[in-house]
Amino acid sequence: MALRALKSLLLLVFFLLVPHSISSCHPLDPLTPAEINSIRRTVEHSQLGSNRKLTFHYVGLDDPDKPGLLSWLSNHTKTPPPRRAFVTARLDKQIHNIIVDISDNTIISDRIYGGYGYPIPTSEEEAAANALPFSYMPFLQSAKKRKLDIAKVVCETFLVGWFGERKEKRVAKIRCFYRHGTDNIYMRPLQGVLVTVDLDEIVILGFKDRIRTPMPKAEGTDYRASKQRPPFAPRTNGMTIVQPDGPSFTIDGHMIRWANWAFHLGFDARVGPIISLASIYDVDKDKYRSVLYKGYLSELYVPYMDVSDEWYYRTFFDAGEHGLGQCAVPLEPTRDCPSNAVFIDGYVAGQSGNSIKLSNIFCVFERSAGDIMWRHTETEIPGEKVREVRADVSLVVRMVTVIGNYDNVLDWEFKQSGSIKVMVGLTGVLEVKGVPYTHTNQIRENVHGTLLAENTIGVNHDHFFTYYLDLDIDGPDNSFIKAKMQTVRVMKGRNTSTPRKSYWKVVTETAKTEADARLKPSLEPADLLVVNPNKMTKVGNHIGYRLIGGSQATSILSDDDYPQILGAYTKYELMVTPYNRSEKWAPGEFVHQSHGDDTLAVWTLRNRSIENRDIVLWYTVGFHHIPYQEDFPVMPTLSGGFVLRPSNFFDNNPVLKVLPSKPVHWPNCTAHV
Amino acid sequence: MALRALKSLLLLVFFLLVPHSISSCHPLDPLTPAEINSIRRTVEHSQLGSNRKLTFHYVGLDDPDKPGLLSWLSNHTKTPPPRRAFVTARLDKQIHNIIVDISDNTIISDRIYGGYGYPIPTSEEEAAANALPFSYMPFLQSAKKRKLDIAKVVCETFLVGWFGERKEKRVAKIRCFYRHGTDNIYMRPLQGVLVTVDLDEIVILGFKDRIRTPMPKAEGTDYRASKQRPPFAPRTNGMTIVQPDGPSFTIDGHMIRWANWAFHLGFDARVGPIISLASIYDVDKDKYRSVLYKGYLSELYVPYMDVSDEWYYRTFFDAGEHGLGQCAVPLEPTRDCPSNAVFIDGYVAGQSGNSIKLSNIFCVFERSAGDIMWRHTETEIPGEKVREVRADVSLVVRMVTVIGNYDNVLDWEFKQSGSIKVMVGLTGVLEVKGVPYTHTNQIRENVHGTLLAENTIGVNHDHFFTYYLDLDIDGPDNSFIKAKMQTVRVMKGRNTSTPRKSYWKVVTETAKTEADARLKPSLEPADLLVVNPNKMTKVGNHIGYRLIGGSQATSILSDDDYPQILGAYTKYELMVTPYNRSEKWAPGEFVHQSHGDDTLAVWTLRNRSIENRDIVLWYTVGFHHIPYQEDFPVMPTLSGGFVLRPSNFFDNNPVLKVLPSKPVHWPNCTAHV
Structure with missing residues (x-):
């Protein structure tokens, strides 16, 4: 009882503290550890949490509404968009898409997903699936037939895709590798041995030992420096970057500012780095202008x-x-x-x-x-x-x-x-x-x-x-344009005396x-542009950026x-x-x-x-x-x-006025290599 | 007379010295200043030199015969291929292609080129042509009409190409620019003013002042730091590379050796850098192998x-x-x-x-x-x-x-x-x-x-x-191969139970x-390879390099x-x-x-x-x-x-055995920025 009281007290203290840390957050900041843990509690304390088979497959920031965020960005005195988390959890083999309000620890919505497909398996599920072959006799026999030291076998979960099945369990294939003599496990597959598992029940659904091929040699596969033997490749002398005045960028929370750029670096479990609100300072206009x-x-x-x-x-x-x-x-x-x-x-x-x-x-x-x-x-x-x-x-x-x-x-x-x-x-x-x-x-x-x-x-x-x-x-409303180069045959006579017979002209096509x-x-040469059709440079070109593939x-x-x-x-x-x-x-x-x-x-x-x-x-x-x-x-x-x-984004070269850095001299250095 | 005697003496001393410097040369080394001057004398002392209108348009190394060079490279005790210069000179409006033997200062051949086309004009010819407008009244009047300060007009030679003319003089167009208020001359063309000149006679053949458009402004065109006015773009802190043990490459004459590479860096008036004999050290084979x-x-x-x-x-x-x-x-x-x-x-x-x-x-x-x-x-x-x-x-x-x-x-x-x-x-x-x-x-x-x-x-x-x-x-005899990726439709039945319907396979086409x-x-995806069909890796792939465009x-x-x-x-x-x-x-x-x-x-x-x-x-x-x-x-x-x-050039990753450089620490540095 004392423990439960302490827990409640700690929870209270935590909830009192959280709003402070949130208030200093940028609305696009990835979830903090405290927020993630708080979201877990919110979900666990809801009706979902009564069942012990709840598994979290994704917890991330729920994208703030874009107009709301842009409006807040243009006027910071407004309240920021509500900070919410998007959670994918599974319970009784059902997928729940849950929106959690982080500021008040409430569940805003809980939708059961009824469509096809499954979320990312958890690492615990994968670990459990990877362990299955080691207590499965046919697999152990396959390893034995191959004269493998089972302690050196490593198994890994491979997801299976969809190949036309009507209805299906959540399935993975387990593929195993032999790390005897090498840590480059992928070079030594147990070719032909294939274990199919149910990721929900963590049971083996199928087993095949279809073909047996010689196990590729371990020799020459390990990539670690400690495993290399002479002769070695020639080594180059050490070199390093020196910045006596330190880096020129600042990291303020998740906002990074460097030279003429400012952007937000987010992080997401599914997609990794998220660059948001990347904008560039326009010296002539004395303001940051939106790019990405x-x-x-x-x-x-x-x-x-x-x-x-x-x-x-x-x-x-x-x-x-x-x-x-x-x-x-x-x-x-x-x-x-x-x-x-x-x-x-x-x-x-x-x-x-x-x-x-x-x-x-x-x-x-x-x-x-x-x-x-x-x-x-x-x-x-x-x-x-x-x-x-x-x-x-x-x-x-x-x-x-x-x-x-x-x-x-x-x-x-x-x-x-x-x-x-x-x-x-x-x-x-x-x-x-x-x-x-x-x-x-x-x-x-x-x-x-x-x-x-x-x-x-x-x-x-x-x-x-x-x-x-x-x-x-330079604003949200943009158009996508192909600026095609089209060959023009020069027609003889009339206004032209040119001896040239062709040139290319630019024909722009706006995608409707x-x-x-x-x-x-395509073989058709074209510049690919995203332009803001509502804004022009001083001389009247549409503000744009070009994508060079x-x-x-x-x-x-x-x-x-x-x-x-x-x-x-x-x-x-x-x-x-x-x-x-x-x-x-x-x-x-x-x-x-x-x-x-x-x-x-x-x-x-x-x-x-x-x-x-x-x-x-x-x-x-x-x-x-x-x-x-x-x-x-x-x-x-x-x-x-x-x-x-940038392609007609600026009125002229934006780096014309980048003065050269002062040269860095290191005359008084003692090298410590 | 005393002067001439001194000149002869100096010439003799020079000739005695030259062979020494030549003997240390690599056969592919670009011509040294001494060699260039010696070639000039050789040509001038020949029958060509009797005419004072001889102009040199190109002087460069005459490529040594490739089999001869390869043979010498494989056995340095042989005599190196003869060192020769290739000279293009003009005399009485004729183009002479001259081969000079540098070792004995003789002319090996002197062919008059009778075909179409002209060599690169000399800078003296261009300078003389560029000066013509300034003493040509119609041009001066055009400048005056445009209210230009003639002292600020700069002219430049543009070569004219060929547009179907049967027979023609050696011609250039002179285009002029106004450098008043800017050194970015190209931003201020004298639009419409066009002077055609004979590059041999250095006379004006034609003049046009066809259209007059406002001269673009000088403002905002100068790119020099000294001409920029605030506001400036943000400046980044200085940074530099430090290599306490110095560079890892050596330059021996024109041979450059670095890490596993060795190559010769030549120089040519027409094409600039020439990379020759680029070969890479194969650690496993303990030898340099030819690439380029x-x-x-x-x-x-x-x-x-x-x-x-x-x-x-x-x-x-x-x-x-x-x-x-x-x-x-x-x-x-x-x-x-x-x-x-x-x-x-x-x-x-x-x-x-x-x-x-x-x-x-x-x-x-x-x-x-x-x-x-x-x-x-x-x-x-x-x-x-x-x-x-x-x-x-x-x-x-x-x-x-x-x-x-x-x-x-x-x-x-x-x-x-x-x-x-x-x-x-x-x-x-x-x-x-x-x-x-x-x-x-x-x-x-x-x-x-x-x-x-x-x-x-x-x-x-x-x-x-x-x-x-x-x-x-890995040797001169090579083949060019397209390794095409071709979609294969999987046929149902027979030996396959796969639910996949397609894959791509590689179909190689050797260019005959x-x-x-x-x-x-092309829209057809393919790897482009140059292979040595006479050599294989240990497991039997053709030795090759891939060109990634x-x-x-x-x-x-x-x-x-x-x-x-x-x-x-x-x-x-x-x-x-x-x-x-x-x-x-x-x-x-x-x-x-x-x-x-x-x-x-x-x-x-x-x-x-x-x-x-x-x-x-x-x-x-x-x-x-x-x-x-x-x-x-x-x-x-x-x-x-x-x-x-490299693509099946090595038996495995050639940088597997590149040990990491020791880290470079600079704890005792005083920054001097």
């Missing part, structure tokens, strides 16, 4: 190209099935990020709803890569030398999310010129399958990949990073509806292939939708075993108007990945991305 | 999209018409290149044949941009934390060439992973035309560009950087002849448009030819006023065999450039390029 209301990696779709029993279901949607944010890993100073980086933690909720700290998952640093921001040497004025150069310095926000084998480096880079460069880096370890072959000349079948080492096939696959980009170019803005890769691979799977029904949006490099608060994730809300009836591609079939509206761009950075031997046993980073570049 | 026999920017074609009298001929071939190397500008420490850069000079020959020093035109530096070379965090082994990260460090070789208004940043970046990243950066100043308009709402005609400021149109244009890449992947390898931009804009001008006849190769992203010592420059040898009968596109019509041959790739990095107001008055760098990435 919100941007994040909405989904990362990775379908594999082997359709055998062991592989066909590997068509991962990493954000919706695993959570890019909750799979973020601690970044290592001086290696993952340079020595001048600042690190930031994140918080997610565990299965019980308690907050879990993820340390150092973000780093923020100024990059001085040795590039040139702008320059000109004037060589044509006799007797005069004119040279003016500005070195490029930018600000990088980085998170690395590790979904099993792959490490995805997610960078947002802000440039003083107004550009935002969004880059993804693919590194980590390939998914491989064991085969009997030790040389390509033995292969007579389609192995769906590359022989990377003896008995090891790196399987062909794709990576599609689909970004949500709610650009608000969603169908106009579904962009497949890269790595424009799109899916070439059949439209009727099951994973592709969910991932239909990856047929397009770009889609544009009118802003809709509920349209956040390209493959829909509950991805695991979803039937694909609530996806970006489906939403756009309504063909809504997108002209002079608050619009959202969905841009896919794609890679078709044929593995090569260099990707073994760990893959050198492969990069791709896109740039948002 | 020779690579350089073969041509930079910049056609403008205004066909009026004043603009139609602006279809520049910057390498062949102006010389990328001789237009290289000195690089500014800490701004053009970081503080850890090393600078290198270059030498060209002037009109008289005398050597001219170009200071600090190259910089070489180690880049530590804060990126990740490779990493993995293993999160799936219960109870164990595995994390291994390598920071990326690379080596950059940079040159900036300024062709009038544009500054082109040319980077070659070598990565320890075996990748070579070739980047171009576009910065500098736009070419604009004067118009009467101060706002877009006044414009009723096609202005062929963007209104950047009052009275100022930035004219639409393209940039096509065409790289010569003589890859020798040049026609097979003419690559237009970017900025794949190709020309959309009509095939029959005159400039496009020369630039026909820019219809293709990539072409492949068998190595031919004489095929060096994509638009042919003499570009100015060429009729386009000796171009890359013409050579490939022979449709030669390219399978398992010594092949050359010609890759075009293209930009369609619609100017935006941010490009005014100086343009923030716009970048593009491509990557050569």
